[in-house]
Amino acid sequence: MHYFGDPAIWLPFVFAALMGVSILIYVVLDGFDLGVGVLFPLAEDDEKDRMIASIGPFWDANETWLVLAVGLLLVAFPSAHGTILTALYLPVAIMLIGLILRGVAFEFRAKAPAPHKRLWNNAFFAGSLMTSLSQGFMLGMYVMGLEWTWLNVAFALLTAVFLTVGYSFIGATWVIHKTSEALQIKAVEWAKGGIWGLVLGIAAISLATPFVSARIFDKWFSWPEALYLAPLPILSAILVFWLWSMLRRMPHPEDRRSWQPFAAATALWVMAFGGMAYSFYPYVVPEQLTIYDAASAPESLFIILIGTCIVLPTIMGYTVLSYVIFRGKATELRYD
Amino acid sequence: MELETLLLSRIQFAANISFHILFPTITIALGWVLLFFKLRYNRTGEERWMEAYRFWVKIFALSFAMGVVSGITMSFQFGTNWPGFMEKVGNIAGPLLAYEIMTAFFLEAVFLGIMLFGFSRVPNWLHTLATFLVAFGTMMSAFWIIVLNSWMHTPQGFEMIDGVAHATDWSAIIFNPSMPYRFTHMVLASFLTVSFLIAGVSAFRWLIGGRTEGVRVALKTAVIGAALLIPVQIFVGDMHGLNTKEYQPAKVAAMEGNWETDTGVPLVLFAIPDEEARENRFEIGIPKLASFILTHDWNGEVKGLNDFVTEDGEVLHPRVSPVFWSFRVMVGTGLLMLLVSWTATYMIMRRKRGVEGLPKPMLYALVGMSFSGWLATLAGWYTTEIGRQPWLVHGVLSTKEAVADVPAPLVLSTLIAYLAVYAALLLAYIFVIFYLARKAARGEEIGTRVAPSPAAAPKAMPAE
Numbered sequence: 054m055h056y057f058g059d060p061a062i063w064l065p066f067v068f069a070a071l072m073g074v075s076i077l078i079y080v081v082l083d084g085f086d087l088g089v090g091v092l093f094p095l096a097e098d099d100e101k102d103r104m105i106a107s108i109g110p111f112w113d114a115n116e117t118w119l120v121l122a123v124g125l126l127l128v129a130f131p132s133a134h135g136t137i138l139t140a141l142y143l144p145v146a147i148m149l150i151g152l153i154l155r156g157v158a159f160e161f162r163a164k165a166p167a168p169h170k171r172l173w174n175n176a177f178f179a180g181s182l183m184t185s186l187s188q189g190f191m192l193g194m195y196v197m198g199l200e201w202t203w204l205n206v207a208f209a210l211l212t213a214v215f216l217t218v219g220y221s222f223i224g225a226t227w228v229i230h231k232t233s234e235a236l237q238i239k240a241v242e243w244a245k246g247g248i249w250g251l252v253l254g255i256a257a258i259s260l261a262t263p264f265v266s267a268r269i270f271d272k273w274f275s276w277p278e279a280l281y282l283a284p285l286p287i288l289s290a291i292l293v294f295w296l297w298s299m300l301r302r303m304p305h306p307e308d309r310r311s312w313q314p315f316a317a318a319t320a321l322w323v324m325a326f327g328g329m330a331y332s333f334y335p336y337v338v339p340e341q342l343t344i345y346d347a348a349s350a351p352e353s354l355f356i357i358l359i360g361t362c363i364v365l366p367t368i369m370g371y372t373v374l375s376y377v378i379f380r381g382k383a384t385e386l387r388y389d
Numbered sequence: 390m391e392l393e394t395l396l397l398s399r400i401q402f403a404a405n406i407s408f409h410i411l412f413p414t415i416t417i418a419l420g421w422v423l424l425f426f427k428l429r430y431n432r433t434g435e436e437r438w439m440e441a442y443r444f445w446v447k448i449f450a451l452s453f454a455m456g457v458v459s460g461i462t463m464s465f466q467f468g469t470n471w472p473g474f475m476e477k478v479g480n481i482a483g484p485l486l487a488y489e490i491m492t493a494f495f496l497e498a499v500f501l502g503i504m505l506f507g508f509s510r511v512p513n514w515l516h517t518l519a520t521f522l523v524a525f526g527t528m529m530s531a532f533w534i535i536v537l538n539s540w541m542h543t544p545q546g547f548e549m550i551d552g553v554a555h556a557t558d559w560s561a562i563i564f565n566p567s568m569p570y571r572f573t574h575m576v577l578a579s580f581l582t583v584s585f586l587i588a589g590v591s592a593f594r595w596l597i598g599g600r601t602e603g604v605r606v607a608l609k610t611a612v613i614g615a616a617l618l619i620p621v622q623i624f625v626g627d628m629h630g631l632n633t634k635e636y637q638p639a640k641v642a643a644m645e646g647n648w649e650t651d652t653g654v655p656l657v658l659f660a661i662p663d664e665e666a667r668e669n670r671f672e673i674g675i676p677k678l679a680s681f682i683l684t685h686d687w688n689g690e691v692k693g694l695n696d697f698v699t700e701d702g703e704v705l706h707p708r709v710s711p712v713f714w715s716f717r718v719m720v721g722t723g724l725l726m727l728l729v730s731w732t733a734t735y736m737i738m739r740r741k742r743g744v745e746g747l748p749k750p751m752l753y754a755l756v757g758m759s760f761s762g763w764l765a766t767l768a769g770w771y772t773t774e775i776g777r778q779p780w781l782v783h784g785v786l787s788t789k790e791a792v793a794d795v796p797a798p799l800v801l802s803t804l805i806a807y808l809a810v811y812a813a814l815l816l817a818y819i820f821v822i823f824y825l826a827r828k829a830a831r832g833e834e835i836g837t838r839v840a841p842s843p844a845a846a847p848k849a850m851p852a853e
Contacts, residue, residue, distance in 0.1 A: 110502035113457050117490075123464050124490040127475060128483030135472025139793050142469050146803040149462045150810055156458035157814055160451045164821050350555050353480040357487045364491040375502050378510060 064355065065348035068129035069337065071361060072122055077326045079118035081223070081319050086112045088224020090155055090181025091217060092243055093174065100236045101174060105159065107231035110379045112159065114372060116152065126337075128357060130347040133337040140199040144187040151183030182217065189216030189254075196258055196329075197265055198339045211257060218250020223322065226314035229303065233382055237311070241303040244314060248300070251318075252293055255325045259286075262332055266340055269332045285328045292321050393797040395789050398470045401804040403774075405462050407767055408811045412456035414766050415586065417531050417579040419449050420524030422587070423504075425610075427520050431513070440603025441610075444829055445587065448822060450505050455818060462807075464490075470800070471781075473791030478554045478782055481547055481562060482537055489533035500526070528576070535575055539568035541782045542773070543636045554785065566636055570629035571773075577622040578769065581726060582762025584615035588733075589759025590826050592752040595744065599830025605744050612737060612755075615730035623723060627682075633773075634683050637783060638692040639706035640776030644716040645679050646672075646709060649693040654679040662709040667695065707778040711771060719768035722761055729754055760819070 086108040096104055127134045138145055154176045162173035193209030194201075225243035232240065263270040272278050296317045304311065335343040348354065423446055430438035464486075467475055475482060503511055503519040511519075546561030547554045556562060591608035594600075634641045642648075646657045646669050655674035663670050680689040697706035733755065736746045747755075781788045 110506055113454065113501065116457065116461065120461055120464055120490055123468075124486060127464060127467055128479065128487045131475035131479030131483065132472075134468040134475060135793070138465060138468030139472060139795060142793075142795055142799060143803070145465050145469055146806065149465060150806060152461055153458040153810060153814070156454050157451075157817075160454045161817055161821060164447065164451065164825055165817070166824060349483050350480045350553075353484055353556055356484045356556070356559065360484075360488050360491055368491070375500075378503060378507060 060351040060355065061348070062345065064351050064358065065129070065344040067358065068125060068348070068354060069334070069344045071365075072125040072129065073326075073330050075118050075122035075125060077323060079115070079122055080326065081322050082111070082115035082118060084220045084322070085223045085227040085315070086115055087155075087181050087185050088220035088222065088247075089228060090177055090224075091185055091221040092224055092228070092240075093178040093181070095243065096236070096239070100239070103232055103236060104228060105162070105177075107228060109159070110375060113156070114375065116156070129349055129354060130337050130344060131349060133342050133344075133347040136338050136342065137195070137199065140201075141191050141194060144190045144194070148184050148187035148191070151180045151185075151187065153180070155180030155184065185217040185220045186213045189213035192216060192258070195339065196262055198341075208257075208261060212254060215250050215254030215257060218247050219254050222247030222251050223315070223318045226318045230311045230315050231382060237304050241300055245297075245300050248293070248296060251321065255289065255321075258325075259328070262329070268340070272332060282328065282331065285324050289321060289324050292317055292324070296321070394795060394800055395792045397797055397800040397804060398792050398795070399788065401800060401807065402466060402470060404804065404808055404811065405459065405466060407770070408815070409456065409459035409463055410766065410770060411763055411815075412452045412459065413527070413531065414579050414582045414762065415452040416449060416456055417527050417576065418583040419445065419452065420520070420527045421580075422583055422610075423449060424517075424520045424524050427517050431517060435602075437602035437606050440601060441607040444603065444825070445607070446505060447825060448586075448590075450501070451818065451821065453501060455814065470793050470795065471791045472793050473786065474781060477552065477786050477791070478547075481540065481544075481554055481556050484556075484559075485533055485537040485540070485562075489530055489537075531575060531579075532572060535572045536563050536565070536568055539571045540565050542571075542633075542777055543567040544782055544785055549785075567629075567632055570625065570632045573625050574622070574629050574769075575766075577618055577625060578762065578766045580618055581615060581622060582766060584611045584618065584730075585726065585755075585758050585762050586760065587611035588615065588730075588755045589757070590822060592747075592755035593759075593823065594826050594830045595747075596749070596752050596756070597827065597830045599826075599832070608744050609737060612730060612733045615726065616734040619723065619727045619730055623727070626723070631683065633776075637776065639694065639697040640712065640773070641683065642692055642694045642697070643707050643709045643712040643776055644772060645683075645691070646713045647679065647691060647693045648695055650690065650696050651693065652680065652690045653677045653688045654683075654691040656682065660713070662713050664709060705779065707776050712776045715768040715771035715775070719765050719772060722765035722768065726758070726761060726765070729758055 089104050089108050093101060093104065123134070126137070158173045158177035158180060162170050162177065165173060190209045190213040193212030194205060196212070197205040197208055222244055225240045225247055228240035229237055229244060263273045273282055296314060299310075299314060299317070303314070333339060335345065337344045337347050423442055426438050426442040426445070429435070430442065500519040500522045503516065504523050507519065508516050540562055543566040544554075545565050546556060546558035548557050549555075587607050588611035591604050591611065594604045595608060630641065630644075645654070646660050646662050647654055648667055648669070653676070655676045656678035657669065657672055657674040660669035660672040660674075677687045680691055681687050683689065683691055694706050694709065698704050729751075733747060733751055736748070736751060737743060739746055777783060779787050779789070781791050
């Protein structure tokens with residue numbers, strides 16, 4: 054027996070885990086800046102500037118987690134990448150156009166002549182909305198097994214709305230942390246309105262998931278497996294309750310605890326994601342292709358792993374560094 | 390139907406990657422130019438270098454954003470349109486793409502924040518370091534992508550097991566025969582593109598009266614840089630061509646418009662290649678010159694396109710016209726760059742008159758050449774990539790084997806949407822560059838992302 058066991062077994066698992074972590078980091082980090090974009094029309098002009106400033110130094114690094122996640126899917130599970138993305142051809146195209154619009158709107162709204170600014174504000178909102186909706190749609194289709202039936206599309210449309218509201222919720226908690234005064238008070242209201250999107254979204258997916266596949270149903274409701282999953286709904290319920298009571302009392306004097314809603318929202322996100330990952334494992338294309346069937350050759354995965362072990366901690370390190378450098382309340386972003 | 394999907398998918402991929410490559414072409418070299426400005430400033434303490442830095446870092450930010458978002462599109466399109474690519478050669482393409490994403494993308498994206506907005510927030514050395522790391526990251530990004538692209542042209546270091554490529558020798562894969570030429574050619578193309586962009590925009594600012602010291606150093610640096618690099622580029626391009634002749638003779642035959650294998654082949658300056666009759670019409674050529682350039686022998690033998698048709702009539706060479714013409718556009722633009730940059734340098738050097746030595750027509754010519762680098766780069770990529778057809782990976786995987794079975798109307802509708810977005814963004818990009826130039830020429834402060842307003846006034850600065 055090998056010391057590490059069979060590389061055809063542990064390498065795919067390691068890469069599935071890395072991909073999972075990337076997706077999770079992506080939905081939290083880009084989730085908040087997409088959410089800020091979705092909330093854009095609700096803000097006044099000068100507030101828009103501060104909202105942009107609160108995500109300005111981070112957004113493109115946030116988006117690269119999506120590139121890493123889809124990149125890992127591409128390089129570690131090539132056949133799954135093909136199957137999933139061909140099935141989701143249209144929502145992927147809409148998402149990409151959305152990402153393009155919002156990404157460039159960041160730059161253009163700051164540099165274009167003042168009369169054009171409104172146009173780029175709209176592009177930023179529209180791009181964020183397109184991205185969020187199509188990601189939610191893809192999530193729904195994925196959960197339902199990537200089959201284009203009317204029922205599945207209807208479900209996916211529902212998750213599209215829920216995920217968008219969920220993103221706006223985590224976006225609002227970010228704004229609470231990064232701003233002050235009137236805008237902060239506004240953001241508390243947005244968060245109160247948005248938390249329901251997250252709760253309903255988690256509920257809808259939780260209800261649908263076990264009924265799509267008997268395998269997942271067994272995983273959830275047979276003894277003792279049900280025990281492993283039990284902490285997730287209980288902890289999530291506690292977190293939602295805590296968030297709600299916290300938001301009702303916000304903002305606190307001297308800005309105390311302004312980071313807590315964002316942290317709690319992140320924790321909620323982590324749990325929802327953990328539940329999904331647990332349910333779908335070992336499948337990367339639901340009920341069709343396991344991570345072991347879809348994985349690249351072990352020798353290629355090993356080459357990638359060496360790089361990953363060096364690069365990933367570095368990335369984590371300087372991601373933290375950049376959040377530390379731009380910590381505190383969002384101020385004017387200046388090129389000096 | 391199948392054919393339509395293939396053709397539309399190819400057009401869509403070409404559209405996306407053409408749009409994408411415009412921006413890395415700028416950022417690869419502009420990062421190093423910014424580092425140069427910053428280092429000059431660190432050494433001399435002269436404000437003019439920082440003035441140039443501050444203006445061009447904004448163009449960098451804009452180009453970078455365009456590059457990031459259009460690059461994300463690419464990583465999805467492998468799956469949506471070309472699933473056969475990763476299925477067959479994923480074991481090789483995968484690690485190369487992974488290294489591109491990991492080392493480079495993140496290095497750029499994270500330090501970019503510090504480079505753009507950190508000047509007054511971090512120590513000067515860290516800001517300089519961030520500038521260096523962004524430039525280095527962009528370069529590494531280009532390196533890995535060019536490695537993969539070159540491997541698709543000149544694959545080696547692998548074996549086929551059950552129809553799937555498995556790597557056997559990574560250093561052979563990375564240092565595949567065309568990689569050193571292609572990488573050098575592309576990096577130089579990037580520096581030339583940036584040189585002409587900086588020269589053009591600076592000449593524009595100079596013409597409309599923004600004659601600051603920052604404009605002066607930028608214009609001078611760019612013109613002299615271009616003049617130094619263009620002969621190197623022509624030399625490297627020639628070596629790249631010789632390398633192509635060895636490994637992809639069909640491509641060279643298409644570039645030259647040479648149908649029949651022969652000795653003492655003329656260099657075709659102009660012709661209209663007729664794919665049906667398999668001959669050139671209206672050909673104007675210089676006798677024996679192609680043989681001399683390609684074999685360094687006036688009577689050397691050069692392979693013709695007819696050698697790449699199998700006995701049962703399958704054509705294994707690319708369509709001739711697009712390769713033939715894009716090659717001529719590239720070479721023509723390159724020669725024009727040589728002419729303009731050398732003339733301008735001579736005018737600047739003459740009696741040490743500096744930028745004042747440039748007459749108005751020359752300044753207008755430089756403005757007109759602002760995006761000449763884009764033209765040459767795109768034409769060059771079309772030459773090499775269309776020249777690779779009908780292969781996706783030369784001799785290993787054909788393009789039509791790799792395409793996804795997506796209905797043609799769906800590909801068409803998304804293609805139209807992409808094209809509309811790209812056209813709009815390209816216009817906006819060029820418009821904004823010249824808008825920023827005009828604003829800078831009027832001496833207005835630019836680039837503050839947030840207009841100061843009463844509500845934003847109480848700024849809570851981070852504790853420092």
